Amino acid sequence: MVIPVEDIADPRIADYVRLRDVDLRKSLEGGRGLFLAEGEKVIRRAIAAGHQVRSMLMTAKWLDGLSDLTGGDTGGVTVYLVSDEVMEGITGFQVHRGALASMERRELPSVAEVLRGARHVVVLEDLVDHTNVGAIFRCAAALGVDAIVLSPRCADPLYRRSVKVSMGAVFSVPYARLTDWHDGLEELRDHGFRLLALTPAENAVPIEGAFTGGRNALLLGSEGDGLSSRWLAEADQAVRIPMSREIDSLNVAAAAAIACYLLTAPGH
Amino acid sequence: MVIPVEDIADPRIADYVRLRDVDLRKSLEGGRGLFLAEGEKVIRRAIAAGHQVRSMLMTAKWLDGLSDLTGGDTGGVTVYLVSDEVMEGITGFQVHRGALASMERRELPSVAEVLRGARHVVVLEDLVDHTNVGAIFRCAAALGVDAIVLSPRCADPLYRRSVKVSMGAVFSVPYARLTDWHDGLEELRDHGFRLLALTPAENAVPIEGAFTGGRNALLLGSEGDGLSSRWLAEADQAVRIPMSREIDSLNVAAAAAIACYLLTAPGH
Secondary structure, three states: OEEEOOOOOOHHHHHHOOOOOHHHHHHHHHHHOEEEEEOHHHHHHHHHOOOOEEEEEEOHHHOHHHHHHHOHHHOOOOEEEOOHHHHHHHHOOOHHHOOEEEEEOOOOOOHHHHHOOOOEEEEEOOOOOHHHHHHHHHHHHHHOOOEEEEOOOOOOOOOHHHHHHOOOHHHOOOEEEOOOOOOOHHHHHHOOOEEEEEOOOOOOEEOOOOOOOOOEEEEEOEOOOEOOHHHHHHOOEEEEOOOOOOOOOOOHHHHHHHHHHHHHOOOO | OEEEOOOOOOHHHHHHOOOOOHHHHHHHHHHHOEEEEEOHHHHHHHHHOOOOEEEEEEOHHHOHHHHHHHOHHHOOOOEEEOOHHHHHHHHOOOHHHOOEEEEEOOOOOOHHHHHOOOOEEEEEOOOOOHHHHHHHHHHHHHHOOOEEEEOOOOOOOOOHHHHHHOOOHHHOOOEEEOOOOOOOHHHHHHOOEEEEEEOOOOOOEEOOOOOOOOEEEEEEOEOOOEOOHHHHHHOOEEEEOOOOOOOOOOOHHHHHHHHHHHHHOOOO
């Protein structure tokens, strides 16, 4: 069903308001149990992963390309059709970025569920940057990480920017969120995971060769401060990527790429 | 010397106009032989690397923190002091991003100069995204890549966004630009470099173990299409990072991080 909407303040398109206001979006999306997918490829992947569409928002030029998903004029998906001006007013973007879909969140699986059968796991502690979270999911998917576990305060993988940067990998890599930061890592150890903490600290062992057979969980810390001292103390082994110059260390996404490669490399 | 400027159109601050207009900035910066450094840390690194300051632009709150660089009211560096409103009008940013400096470009060294004494080299073909270029420089600096060689059309490492994402690594990793795309790689081979082309192609060999002793040059292609068939044909060996799922491959910055790690790892 295609419904033209001409007013930015129309309550039917309230799922899409003020897309660049991170704080507002967090409370709105959490409160309504929705997330936004942006662009045809990502929308298709969200649907293929089983997420229900609440509605879509697009300008006329995207209608045809997505008609198989929306059912066109008579289909079951509600498409709000807006002008370029309204689209830009709502989103603050250039409209060439394409269609948006508001999708239903689902209840996350438990940590125990995502760990079942997993061998290579990444654990993210308190990352704040949605781009980094998305980049790490994309990497994890490409390199064959089995599951991701998030600390209670880690940034949301279903925030629009994470979803986009991940290219939809947030729909394909199973993930769960710890409810307890202080003692949460015990659950991984109870499942037989060895906990390896990535840190730039000099006294950590070089990461090459640190992953042995069996179940390994790689702990990655936040952008500013790295892993908390609590999680570093809980880890079985601190590992580092050797750095060669007195410049800033690698950013967390680059460090994660290298560490995930070594975590999942054949023979580890 | 601190000079208050109240008008966005004041010709004295023309180095800083329309910061978010990539095309305009490219021609302006090329034409005047300047680049912009953003934020205290990056400005300090540019100066430490020997770049001359043309001028700085900031709001009042940054004056004190940078007074050792500017000489304060009576120093030799010209500081244009603007209000938050003028700063935002000029840059299109939130002003909390800090001070800007317009710096003189220097003539790039020749390819032969940056290859001299180098053992681990990265060659970038036609990257278009300044964020990726900056991320690769940061990675290269952290991991000990000796030099970077750019194809004639590769995006500019001194574009503001590259400089910023690199955290100033564009000042510490020596780089040069090929003048000839078609036959340019011959110069690397003449210097004894083995050319390894990173590609997702199935018939490439796994990258682990592909770097042997001696001089290695890692070729990285553009975001959309990867390496050109010409450069792939010129390479001594095509290498790939094994991928495990049917999702998009790693992005070029993540792939570069892994490949640079393997390129420079001890024993390679």
